[in-house]
Amino acid sequence: MIHMTRSKPLRHCMIVQNFYPVWEPRVRREAEALVDQGHSVDVICRRNGSEPKRESAGRVTIHRIDIGGKRVGLFSQLFDYLVFAFLAFLRVTRLHVQKRFDVVQIHNLPDFLVFSAILPRLTGSRVILDIHDLMPEFYCSRFKKSLDSLPVRFVQLQESVSCRFAHHVITVTDLWKETLARRGTPAHKCMVVMNLADPQYFERAVPSNGRHGQVSTEGHTFRLIYHGTITRRYGVDLLLRALQLAIKQIRDISLRIHGHGDYTDKVRQMTIDLNLEAHVELTTDFLPAAALSELIRSANVGVVPYRRDIFTDGILPTKLLEYVACGIPAIVARTEVISRYFGDDPVEFFRSEDVEDLAHHISRLYHDENRRKQLAVNSDRFNSVYNWSVQKNAYVRFIEQTADRRVLASSHLY
Numbered sequence: 001m002i003h004m005t006r007s008k009p010l011r012h013c014m015i016v017q018n019f020y021p022v023w024e025p026r027v028r029r030e031a032e033a034l035v036d037q038g039h040s041v042d043v044i045c046r047r048n049g050s051e052p053k054r055e056s057a058g059r060v061t062i063h064r065i066d067i068g069g070k071r072v073g074l075f076s077q078l079f080d081y082l083v084f085a086f087l088a089f090l091r092v093t094r095l096h097v098q099k100r101f102d103v104v105q106i107h108n109l110p111d112f113l114v115f116s117a118i119l120p121r122l123t124g125s126r127v128i129l130d131i132h133d134l135m136p137e138f139y140c141s142r143f144k145k146s147l148d149s150l151p152v153r154f155v156q157l158q159e160s161v162s163c164r165f166a167h168h169v170i171t172v173t174d175l176w177k178e179t180l181a182r183r184g185t186p187a188h189k190c191m192v193v194m195n196l197a198d199p200q201y202f203e204r205a206v207p208s209n210g211r212h213g214q215v216s217t218e219g220h221t222f223r224l225i226y227h228g229t230i231t232r233r234y235g236v237d238l239l240l241r242a243l244q245l246a247i248k249q250i251r252d253i254s255l256r257i258h259g260h261g262d263y264t265d266k267v268r269q270m271t272i273d274l275n276l277e278a279h280v281e282l283t284t285d286f287l288p289a290a291a292l293s294e295l296i297r298s299a300n301v302g303v304v305p306y307r308r309d310i311f312t313d314g315i316l317p318t319k320l321l322e323y324v325a326c327g328i329p330a331i332v333a334r335t336e337v338i339s340r341y342f343g344d345d346p347v348e349f350f351r352s353e354d355v356e357d358l359a360h361h362i363s364r365l366y367h368d369e370n371r372r373k374q375l376a377v378n379s380d381r382f383n384s385v386y387n388w389s390v391q392k393n394a395y396v397r398f399i400e401q402t403a404d405r406r407v408l409a410s411s412h413l414y
Helices: 025-036 074-099 111-122 135-143 150-165 174-182 236-246 264-273 289-297 318-326 336-342 355-367 369-385 388-411
Strands: 011-019 040-046 054-057 060-065 103-107 126-131 168-171 190-192 222-229 253-260 280-283 301-304 330-333 348-350
Touching (some): 011 074, 025 040, 025 103, 040 074, 103 388, 111 150, 126 150, 236 253, 301 318, 318 330, 355 369
Parallel strands (some): 011 040, 011 103, 103 126, 168 190, 222 253, 222 301, 330 348
Antiparallel strands (some): 054 060
């Protein structure tokens, strides 16, 4: 389809049941991509503490909904989802009456949040469901259930109904697009927008002082980094155990863990129990993207130590894409989707959940400067194919064409 310049800006609304922009870099990237092309964006999101209920950032207007602190547990989380969905329905309905949105884009979790856009849909707006995570696989992993279990079947049902309600579906990998197709969402209805690093912040820096895995580490501490969500399925505990083994061969080694999650206290206690306090620094404070990229570039190697399960097998970790964008070598658990996108060249694979194998690859990269250099060079080939600069243009074009179909559909009514 030929892309045509629009005569007037789009009125676009995004709904996400999370804190924006702090905890939603994907939503922020997409919103900024649209406003860079002159479109206006309203974001309906959750309010965090004393954040302003309404705030403007350029052409992005943020509308925050206060439903209290995040709750844990299956039923408490479901209650959160339902309350936010209802309040988001009220907010988007009121805003739509005022602004007449061209497109409403809903970001999961949950999938059924898409029904908050029922009035815009009934009055001609195009509705997009942006699936960050596949909910059935997510709940299988979190609650140790199978896809055939009754609770997960209900989750699959709401996913199916939600995808049918939406005019289009966006997801994050080709593997998940294929999974959605097997469950009944037509492939032509689904687009992939990967969680690629924003080059405005995450880019290769000129190596110096032995950093970025490009220069000898002689005379410098060998710095590992893990950042992002701290939870058991992401294997941070495995990384600590591997570090304990690696220290026997590498005394001048350190690990920076930066992030937050339900496993943070466990990781902190493990650091003490394994006598790693002198080698591990755990930080949980929020860092803006520019500061986070600087933190990543200060490391020699990034580590992605995920456990393999039905959910993580389909994840292409944002942290990995940020390591690659910054040009630092990465040691990565071999999973189906990472193997599909990366092959064997741009990253150093280890066997998932094999602590000794992870320790071996840490030691290998410490001693093999040429391997670190080669991984950094190989990552450039990945970046040349998969990068946000190209993908954001495809995303904006898709949104504009979706809105144009709204205009065409409306014209057929008269």
